[in-house]
Each structure stands twice: as C-alpha cells, then as structure tokens.
Amino acid sequence: MLSSKGSARKHLIALVGFGTVAKGLCQILLEKRDILKRDYQFEFEIVAVSTRSRGTMFHPAGLSLSYLNYLALNNEPFVENTKEWDAEDMIRNSNATVVIELAHTDFVNAEPALTHCRTAFETGKHIISGNKGPAAVAYSEMKALARKRGCAFLNEATVLSGTPVFSFFNHSLRGNQVNGLRGILNGATNFILSKMETGSSFDQALLQAQKLGYLEADSSADIDGYDALAKLAILANDLFDLAVDLSDIRREGIATITQVHIEAARREGKRWKLVATLSIDGAEIIAQVKPEKLSLSDPLAQVNGTLNAITFSTDLLGDVTITGPGAGGRETGYAVLSDLLTLNTGDFS
Numbered sequence: 001m002l003s004s005k006g007s008a009r010k011h012l013i014a015l016v017g018f019g020t021v022a023k024g025l026c027q028i029l030l031e032k033r034d035i036l037k038r039d040y041q042f043e044f045e046i047v048a049v050s051t052r053s054r055g056t057m058f059h060p061a062g063l064s065l066s067y068l069n070y071l072a073l074n075n076e077p078f079v080e081n082t083k084e085w086d087a088e089d090m091i092r093n094s095n096a097t098v099v100i101e102l103a104h105t106d107f108v109n110a111e112p113a114l115t116h117c118r119t120a121f122e123t124g125k126h127i128i129s130g131n132k133g134p135a136a137v138a139y140s141e142m143k144a145l146a147r148k149r150g151c152a153f154l155n156e157a158t159v160l161s162g163t164p165v166f167s168f169f170n171h172s173l174r175g176n177q178v179n180g181l182r183g184i185l186n187g188a189t190n191f192i193l194s195k196m197e198t199g200s201s202f203d204q205a206l207l208q209a210q211k212l213g214y215l216e217a218d219s220s221a222d223i224d225g226y227d228a229l230a231k232l233a234i235l236a237n238d239l240f241d242l243a244v245d246l247s248d249i250r251r252e253g254i255a256t257i258t259q260v261h262i263e264a265a266r267r268e269g270k271r272w273k274l275v276a277t278l279s280i281d282g283a284e285i286i287a288q289v290k291p292e293k294l295s296l297s298d299p300l301a302q303v304n305g306t307l308n309a310i311t312f313s314t315d316l317l318g319d320v321t322i323t324g325p326g327a328g329g330r331e332t333g334y335a336v337l338s339d340l341l342t343l344n345t346g347d348f349s
C-alpha cells in the first residue's frame, strides 16, 4: 500500500479458505515475489490462513510461502504456528491488513463469508473476495461498510476468474456509455453444452464436469443458473450501480436441454448457450439468465468449454467482447493478485 507520501508498506494477508484458488495464488506469489516488488513496489507476507478442516495458522511476521505451497500441494494438516481460531477470530485478532475470502460460495445467504467481510471492515481490514456470495447478496452494504472504514472491497475474481472484467470496464472502456452486456458467465454449463455438441448426453457431460472439478459444491448452482445469476448481479451492482437484487433476475438453467435440442439447433446453424443478459434502456432494466440458441456468427457462440465471455454494448465502439478462462485455481489466483495490485496503488474506491 502506498501512503500519502508514496512510501511502500507491506500488505499483511489473511486467507480464508485454502483450496484450489489459494493454491494457485500461493504459487503465483512465490514465483513472482521479486518481480512484484521490483516492478510494482508490492510487498507482502501471508500472516494467517484459516480453513474449516485443517484449522488456522498464524504468524504475525509472516508464514513461510514455500511451506504454504508445500501444504497446499500435499494437502497436509497444519502442524506449525497453529491457533485455536476460527476464520472470524483470525480476522478479528490477527495483524492482517487484507483478508482474502476464498471459502465456498453460499448462493442464498452468503454466509459465513458475509460475516467475515463485516468483521474485516469492522476491524479496518480490506477485503478481496473470490467468494461470489458477499457481492451478489449484499453489494451495497459491503461497499458502504468498506467506504466508511476507508477499506477496499474488490471482486475481480468473482466473474470470469482471471479474465479482467472489472478493470477492463473501469479503465479500458472509459468514456463509453455502456448500455448492457450479454455473457457466458458459467464455465461448467458451457463445458457441458460443448460436450453435448460432440455427442455426450447431459448426464455423461455432467459427470465429466464433476470429475474435472468445474462444478460448485452443489452442482445445482451451476446447472440451474444460480452461479451465473450471482455473477450477473455482481456486474449489475459493481459496474452499473444498479442495486439489483438476486430476486430481480429471471433465472432458467440448462437441465431441460437435451440432445434433441442440440441437434435441432445444429440443423438451424445455431448453438445453445447459457446466456446472462443485462440490458439498460433508460429506466427499463432487463436482467436474466437463460439458455439461448445463438447463431454461429454471434461471438458468444464461438466460446466453448470452460471459457467465458462478455459482450459489452457500447455507444462509441459498438459491441466489444472479451473472452478468457472462467474458472481454475491459477486463473482465479491471478484475479486475486490483480486486486492486490489495485490495493497497492491506493486507488480502490
């Protein structure tokens, strides 16, 4: 973090959750530590890690990053620097300056992540969230609490994983009026639909997605569109300031799509995709997630497998589409790094 005089200060990181994304993040931080210091004046220590199954580790001067990597890769229990803290205790009592929330997403009440975020802001700590819950369920509250305490609430990792959506919108599209977006926001369902295109049944494709680790803990979150809906709510709130509630968004998943639908679309020169749409026409706002038959000339129709994409509809450029990885430990870990670097600039309001 740069102080008002521009001198660098070390970020002290607390991780909530130590799964795939934390593993990706730790690897990136280990590989790039020197470059991050040299090129971005970004210095850090991971002072605490809290998990539900392995307990909590804490050292105020920083845990060894290579040891954390070893633990992440080998899934071994925490035996050094352990503390009898749950995640909330860790946030409250550790000397962390930034909490990275990477526990699993609850799509209904966002807990316990919501409590973690509230506790972090209460104790003056920044939040970087890869967990979609807090931003999807309580965006305005989170933003208000963060502002009140001069803290950051950053969510780049929640939508399109490492593919930069928020920074692209806020920096690269500056000066445009953006009237809406259409996107493929869920990697698992896109993978399943792509597999069905090559002959798999829905059940076979679902099983494969499960084996490859693309699905949320409750696969209904992906299949029935809740994950895409949460991501659309985050985009509507964060990018467009719309105060959209999850219940304002129409939702339909892909469970009804069969080989018959896929074949019929193919004969028409079309392809089924789970499309999230936000359209803003003055006071009229349409927000929905539903399967759509897209013509092959639509850029979204060409986005296959676990890739995600968003087409922004702009006044100066027309449609602009970004596409890239929508899931994955290293990819999402990169998004968290990108937020850490944003935090480091001090420009995160």
Ligand code: HSE
Pocket (backbone or CB within 6 Å): 158, 161, 185, 186, 187, 188, 189, 214, 215, 216, 222, 227, 326, 327, 328
């Ligand atoms: N299950 C999610 C998806 C993970 O498939 O998009 C990334 O948010």
